Amino acid sequence: MSLVQVTDLTVEFGALRAVDGLSFRLERGAALALVGESGSGKSTVASALLGLHHGTGARVGGSIDVAGIDVQAASDGELRRLRGAKAAMVFQDPLSSLDPYYAIGDQIAEVHRVHTRGSRRAARARAVEVLDRVGIPDAPRRSRSRPHEFSGGMRQRALIAMALACEPDLLIADEPTTALDVTVQAQILDLLHTLREETGMGLLLVTHDVGVAAESVDQVLVMRHGREVEQGPVAAVLGAPAQPYTRELLSAVPRVDAARAPSAASDEVVLEATGLRREFGRGKRAFAAVDDVSLTVRRGETLGIVGESGSGKTTLGRMLVGLLEPTAGEVRYEGHARVGVRPTVQMVFQDPVSSLNPRRSVGESIADPLRARGEHDEGRIRGRVIELLERVGLEGAHYDRYPHEFSGGQRQRVGIARALAADPRVIVCDEPVSALDVTTQAQVVALLGELQRELGLALVFVAHDLAVVRQVSDRVAVMRHGRVVETGPADEVYDNPQDPYTRQLLAAVPALDPEAAARRRAVRRELASA
Amino acid sequence: MNGFGGFLLRRSIGTLATLLAISVIVYVVFYVTPGNVAQITCGPRCSPEQVHQVAQQLHLDDPLYVRYWHFLQGLVAGQDYSTGTSVEHCSAPCLGLSYQTDQQVLSIILTRLPVSLSLVFGAMVLWLLLGVGTGVLSVWRRGRLTERVLTGLTLAGWATPVFVIGLVLMIVVCGELQLLPFPQYVKLTDDPEQWAWNLLLPWLSLALIESAAFARMTRSSMLETLAEDHIRTFRAYGVSERSIVGRHALRGAFAPVIALNANNFGSAVGGAVLTESLFGLPGLGQELVHAVSVVDLPVVVGMVLVIGFFVVLANAVADVLYAVADRRVVLT
Numbered sequence: 017m018s019l020v021q022v023t024d025l026t027v028e029f030g031a032l033r034a035v036d037g038l039s040f041r042l043e044r045g046a047a048l049a050l051v052g053e054s055g056s057g058k059s060t061v062a063s064a065l066l067g068l069h070h071g072t073g074a075r076v077g078g079s080i081d082v083a084g085i086d087v088q089a090a091s092d093g094e095l096r097r098l099r100g101a102k103a104a105m106v107f108q109d110p111l112s113s114l115d116p117y118y119a120i121g122d123q124i125a126e127v128h129r130v131h132t133r134g135s136r137r138a139a140r141a142r143a144v145e146v147l148d149r150v151g152i153p154d155a156p157r158r159s160r161s162r163p164h165e166f167s168g169g170m171r172q173r174a175l176i177a178m179a180l181a182c183e184p185d186l187l188i189a190d191e192p193t194t195a196l197d198v199t200v201q202a203q204i205l206d207l208l209h210t211l212r213e214e215t216g217m218g219l220l221l222v223t224h225d226v227g228v229a230a231e232s233v234d235q236v237l238v239m240r241h242g243r244e245v246e247q248g249p250v251a252a253v254l255g256a257p258a259q260p261y262t263r264e265l266l267s268a269v270p271r272v273d274a275a276r277a278p279s280a281a282s283d284e285v286v287l288e289a290t291g292l293r294r295e296f297g298r299g300k301r302a303f304a305a306v307d308d309v310s311l312t313v314r315r316g317e318t319l320g321i322v323g324e325s326g327s328g329k330t331t332l333g334r335m336l337v338g339l340l341e342p343t344a345g346e347v348r349y350e351g352h353a354r355v356g357v358r359p360t361v362q363m364v365f366q367d368p369v370s371s372l373n374p375r376r377s378v379g380e381s382i383a384d385p386l387r388a389r390g391e392h393d394e395g396r397i398r399g400r401v402i403e404l405l406e407r408v409g410l411e412g413a414h415y416d417r418y419p420h421e422f423s424g425g426q427r428q429r430v431g432i433a434r435a436l437a438a439d440p441r442v443i444v445c446d447e448p449v450s451a452l453d454v455t456t457q458a459q460v461v462a463l464l465g466e467l468q469r470e471l472g473l474a475l476v477f478v479a480h481d482l483a484v485v486r487q488v489s490d491r492v493a494v495m496r497h498g499r500v501v502e503t504g505p506a507d508e509v510y511d512n513p514q515d516p517y518t519r520q521l522l523a524a525v526p527a528l529d530p531e532a533a534a535r536r537r538a539v540r541r542e543l544a545s546a
Numbered sequence: 547m548n549g550f551g552g553f554l555l556r557r558s559i560g561t562l563a564t565l566l567a568i569s570v571i572v573y574v575v576f577y578v579t580p581g582n583v584a585q586i587t588c589g590p591r592c593s594p595e596q597v598h599q600v601a602q603q604l605h606l607d608d609p610l611y612v613r614y615w616h617f618l619q620g621l622v623a624g625q626d627y628s629t630g631t632s633v634e635h636c637s638a639p640c641l642g643l644s645y646q647t648d649q650q651v652l653s654i655i656l657t658r659l660p661v662s663l664s665l666v667f668g669a670m671v672l673w674l675l676l677g678v679g680t681g682v683l684s685v686w687r688r689g690r691l692t693e694r695v696l697t698g699l700t701l702a703g704w705a706t707p708v709f710v711i712g713l714v715l716m717i718v719v720c721g722e723l724q725l726l727p728f729p730q731y732v733k734l735t736d737d738p739e740q741w742a743w744n745l746l747l748p749w750l751s752l753a754l755i756e757s758a759a760f761a762r763m764t765r766s767s768m769l770e771t772l773a774e775d776h777i778r779t780f781r782a783y784g785v786s787e788r789s790i791v792g793r794h795a796l797r798g799a800f801a802p803v804i805a806l807n808a809n810n811f812g813s814a815v816g817g818a819v820l821t822e823s824l825f826g827l828p829g830l831g832q833e834l835v836h837a838v839s840v841v842d843l844p845v846v847v848g849m850v851l852v853i854g855f856f857v858v859l860a861n862a863v864a865d866v867l868y869a870v871a872d873r874r875v876v877l878t
Contacts, residue, residue, distance in 0.1 A: 066782055100783035107782075112775035117797045117872060126793075127783045162873045178783065 017084065019044045019186055019218045020065065024078035027060050027069060027242075034060045036242040037078075042235075044185065047212060047219035049229035049250070052239035053265075053453040054424075058222045061239075062190050065220070066103060067095040083185050101131040104179035108191035110171035114163040120174045121147065121159025128181045146177040150207060168325075169200035176207065183215065190222045197324035198482065202524035202540055205231050209537070224453065226269050227526030230254055231533045238262050251530050268458040270483035272525045275507050286474050287313040287336060287361065287442050291345035294331050305331040307498040308345070313442060318468065318475040320489030320506065322482055324521075328498035330366075333444045333478045337363045349442075359389055359438035366447035368427030372419040378430045379405070379415030385438040404433040408463060425456035432463065436471075444476040449484060461488055482525050486510050494518050519543070553877040557865075561858045568854045570614065572847050577610045583841045587645040603628060604645055617642060617847070641851070642844030644837075651848035654833065659852065661731060662829035664741065665748055665821065666814045670807065672753035677760020678803060684761070685768045686791055696761070703758035712751035712824045719747060729825045748825045752818060756810055763806050764799045771798030800871040808864030816853030 020042040027035040035057040042048045050058040063069060067087045069076050080087040083102040085094060099105075107113040115123055124146060125139035132139070140159075148155035150173040163171055172192060179187055189208065193201035209232060212219055223229050229236050230250060237247035238261070246259045257263045294306045306328040313319050313336075323329045334340040336347060338357040347354050349361060362385075365371035372381050382401045391397055402412035408429040419427055428448060435443050445464065449457040465488065468475055479485050485492055486506055493503040494515065502515040513519045523540050527533045584601035585592065592600070601607055605616065619625060620640035627634050627643050634650075636643065641651035684696040720728045729747050732740040771777065772795050780790055819831035830849060837845035869875040 063782075068778075068782060096784035096786065098784070099781075100785075105779075105782045107775065107779060109775060113779045115776045115780075115794050115797070116874065117794075117800075126785065126789070127780070130783065130785050130789075164874045175779075178779075 018042060018081075019046075019083060020220065021081040022061075022065070022078070025061065025064060025080060026075075026077040027057070027064055028075040028077075029073070034074075034242050035064070038239070038242070038244055039078075040237055040244075040247060042186070042218050042220060044218055045212070045216045046235065047221065047233035048235040048237060049221040049223060049233040050237050050239055051223060051226055051229050051265075053224055053455065055241075056239040057242035058224075058239050059190050060242075062105065062188050062220065062222045065186075065188060066099050066105060070095065097131070100127050100179075100184070101182045102184055103186040103188060104182070104184040105188040105190065106172070106175050106179050106192050109195050110168060110175050111163060111195075113175055114171060116163055119160045119162060120166065124159075124174070124178045124181050127178055131182045142181060143177070146180045147174065149180060150174070150177045150211075151203075152177070168196050169203060172196060172200075172204050173207070176204070176211070180211070180215075184217060186218045186220065187211075188220045188222070191224065192221070193228060194224070197480065199324065199520060199524040201228070201526070205526070206537060206540060208232060225526065226254065226266060226454075227528055230528050230530050231526045231537075238265065254528055254530070264455060266528070268454040269528065270454075270458070270461075270481070270487040271528070272483040272486055272510065272522065274486070275511075276487055276489075282315045282317075284315040285312050286315050286350055287476075288348040288351075289332075289336060289345065290348070292332065292335055292342045292347070293344040294328075294335060294340060295343045304343075304498050306335065306342075309493075309495075309498075309500050310345075311493055311500070311503070313474045313476055315441070315474050316468065316472045317490045318477055318488050320485035320492040321476065321478045321495060322480065322485045322492055322521075323495030324480060326497075327495040329478045329480075329495050330446055331498075332495070333363070333446045333476065336442075336476060337361050337444050339363070359385065360440050361442045361444065362435035362438055362440040364428070364431050364435050364443060364445040364448045367451055368424055368431050369419070369451075371431060372427060374419050377416045377418055378422070379417075381419075382430065382434045382437055385434060389438065400437070401433075404436055405430075407436065407467075408433045409459075423456075424452050425460060428452065428460050429463065432460075432467070436467070440473065442474045442476065444478065446478045447480065448477070450479060450481065457484070464488065482510075482521060494521070550877065553866075556878070557862050561855070561862070564858055565851050565854055568850055569617070569847055572850050573610065573614050573617070573843075576841065576843050576846070579841070581841065583645070583843070586841050617844075641848035644845050645842045646837075646840055646845075651844045654845060655830070655848055655852050658828055658830050658833055660734070661827050662815050662818070662822070662831065664734060664745060665752065665818060665827060665829060666811060668742075668745055668749040669752040669756065669814070669818075670811055672749050673756040673760055673810075674803075674807065676753055677757035678764050678799075680757065680761035681764025681768065681799070682791070682796060684765050685772070685795065688769070697765075700758040700761040703754055704762075706755065708751055708755050708820045709824050711754055712747070712821060715747050715751055716825075729827075731827050748821050748827060751824075752814070752821045756814075759806060759810070760803060763802050764796075767799040767802045768795040771795045774798075797871075801868055804864050804867045804871065808860040812853075812857030812860040815856040816849065 018041040023039050025035055025038045026033065038061060040048065050061055052058045064076055064080060065082050065087065067090060076088065082098060085098050090098065114120065121140060121143040124143035125136065128139040128142050144155045144159050147159050152158050152170060152173055166174060193204050196204060205228065208219065219233065221229060221233055233250055235247065236250045236253045238245040238253065240261055245261045246253060246257065253262065254266065257266060290310045292306055292309045293304055295302050295304050297303060309332055311319065321329045321332060331340065335342050338354060338361065349358060372378065379401050382404055383397050386397050386400060398415065401415060405412055405414055410426060410429055422430065449460050452460060461484065464475060467473060477485060477488050489506045491504065492506045492509050493500045494509065494517065496517050502509055502513065502518045509518065510522065513522055520543055523536055523543060527536055584597045584604065584606050587604065588597050588600045605613055616625065620636065620642055622638055624638040624640050625636050627636060636650050643650055644654060680696055680700060684693040687693050716728065719725050726743060726746065729744045732744050734741045777790060777794060780794060816830050816834060818829065819835055822829040822832045830853065834846065834849045837849065865877060869877050
């Protein structure tokens with residue numbers, strides 16, 4: 017009998033059918049990935065396996081059988097015995113998924129005691145054991161830490177430890193690495209792989225990232241609008257997709273190993289930073305987020321700045337625009353020292369939701385830079401904004417709509433239109449696509465490229481995603497701990513990395529080909545032991 | 547300096563600065579208040595001669611900064627006061643003498659402070675038990691009749707003035723049912739049992755009113771916590787609803803309850819005037835209202851300083867409890 021057998025599953029929230037006629041099975045010890053973009057219903061399926069929709073008002077149809085339990089017919093007590101003991105779930109955001117007030121070891125022990133009815137002491141010992149198993153150093157001491165005292169990667173390890181506490185047959189991982197840096201992501205995926213080999217538990221991985229799926233599973237199920245697009249062995253589906261949507265999804269995924277057609281960069285330097293340094297905090301707590309960074313941006317080219325969280329790339333981007341004053345060093349624009357913000361250097365922000373005022377129409381937001389420049393003629397403002405909206409692929413009629421009426425990709429287009437309003441020569445894009453699905457991401461990246469060619473813009477593209485950066489950049493700078501560790505033409509840096517950190521980063525990027533993934537895993541093990 | 551010692555030092559300095567600022571403000575407010583203080587102090591039948599004498603005795607004709615300077619001197623070094631017939635020495639820390647009774651302000655406060663503290667401490671225990679208990683119960687029974695009834699009751703409790711509840715309690719318990727004698731203040735040191743019995747009704751009336759806010763605060767913060775991601779984690783691990791509500795959701799309500807309690811405790815020490823008057827408790831609030839009405843500046847300043855001290859103290863205690871309840875909080 018299969019570990020998981022789902023037949024004709026439907027989940028409806030009111031009038032919305034989130035999952036529509038989905039069937040799949042997962043054998044003991046096997047691994048299956050549900051892959052799809054946001055809103056495809058993949059997380060809803062994961063929750064349904066544990067009966068988490070019970071009592072929420074959602075209507076669940078079809079049959080769900082997990083570890084021999086009929087989830088649809090199970091009582092509350094039976095469901096509680098299933099959850100954690102036979103099937104355990106690891107959630108996406110490891111910070112918010114743990115109780116901030118209790119020690120991590122106590123939280124794991126609580127889960128263990130629910131299912132074993134053992135003593136406190138035994139549960140605590142088990143907590144330390146599993147924390148040690150997932151690679152938390154000095155587990156007896158660290159088990160007394162609160163979640164905020166752990167780094168993102170350690171928190172995700174702690175959640176996996178909680179899942180292991182009762183030796184479940186099935187591990188459900190819902191976007192387990194989405195909030196993590198690429199090197200940490202690789203460590204977590206490797207850990208899941210090892211645990212599966214050792215314990216023989218089944219793995220159901222929910223992810224939007226095809227690369228993550230290729231790294232970790234043997235079967236894959238591609239979902240869209242709550243339905244199955246195709247399913248099969250991972251090498252077959254990703255290697256020779258049968259369905260157009262799967263092909264579209266795969267072609268949208270940026271490749272870290274594909275060179276990009278060079279842009280029409282000139283030799284004219286528009287933006288130049290020398291010895292930039294920025295400190296935060298005072299006295300003993302002061303630290304330099306950016307430390308002695310020098311770079312140049314030429315007209316018509318894209319400079320990619322890549323690094324993990326905390327590397328100082330956003331701080332650097334803000335200094336280039338003038339939103340932050342450097343502690344030392346200077347930014348020169350077209351050869352002149354620049355003070356404050358200038359209309360010719362604009363910024364596109366990461367989160368298109370929070371960087372637009374929800375109470376003002378998008379037209380008004382785009383008009384802000386025009387008004388700031390002293391334009392008073394309402395007719396001309398409106399005309400220019402409509403022109404900009406159309407330029408970024410929206411409609412002039414969208415002028416009076418509000419941000420919540422747009423999708424993520426459309427909001428980012430609004431953000432780009434706002435940056436264009438001031439007729440800039442340079443646009444600094446801070447993680448412009450990291451909040452978007454891959455297909456939307458590809459569209460926004462294409463738009464930026466188009467604008468660059470047409471307007472001769474210089475782009476500074478700040479991102480953590482190495483593949484996206486390669487796709488858009490002529491030159492790249494790799495940042496770590498506030499410093500640029502390696503810089504050069506994109507192809508050189510990616511194909512022949514000199515700095516060990518760059519090599520480590522590149523080895524951590526998930527590969528789309530399962531065989532390549534296995535090779536990379538071997539490389540990572542070598543790098544880790546070296 | 548870092549750690550707890552540093553926190554205490556910074557807080558103490560902050561408290562002193564706050565209290566000094568309060569005293570300056572009270573002096574200025576009374577200085578600019580219209581009305582002849584000497585006339586009021588002396589009484590309506592005083593001759594202009596006598597009024598003039600009183601004004602001199604109380605240094606009412608001195609400029610503001612001189613009077614404030616005398617006040618500071620008294621605080622630090624003590625002061626001698628002439629009462630017309632004799633000279634009384636008021637040793638440091640001297641808050642001055644009452645214009646009305648020539649009593650030392652400090653001794654007035656010291657006789658009344660235990661009454662106020664008795665009232666507020668007891669009421670606080672009750673309002674925490676009642677308020678948090680009601681909040682937890684309405685979260686536990688959320689979506690059912692119990693919750694709606696409790697929500698209605700807390701709203702009613704919030705809207706009812708303390709003298710109505712107190713009066714009803716007194717009429718029913720002491721009058722109709724004759725379960726308790728009409729309250730009369732007995733010192734804790736004299737007879738602890740009688741102290742408690744006599745304070746029971748004041749405690750109850752004050753607590754019933756105050757607990758409404760705590761019930762609402764507890765309920766809303768628990769509901770907020772229940773919507774958070776980590777609650778989903780524990781549900782997905784088969785943890786029972788009782789542990790989720792009683793352990794994880796309740797913990798999330800600690801911080802706001804601590805903050806609200808500090809606020810309410812601090813203001814009730816000097817502000818429970820209605821309760822004190824209704825039950826004839828000789829506490830700070832009653833005295834303060836009286837002192838303000840007769841422009842008895844030294845008493846008012848002294849009282850305000852003591853009340854201010856308790857507000858600041860309650861908030862400092864709250865900050866420490868905050869840091870104990872939530873380890874992410876760093877005391878500074």
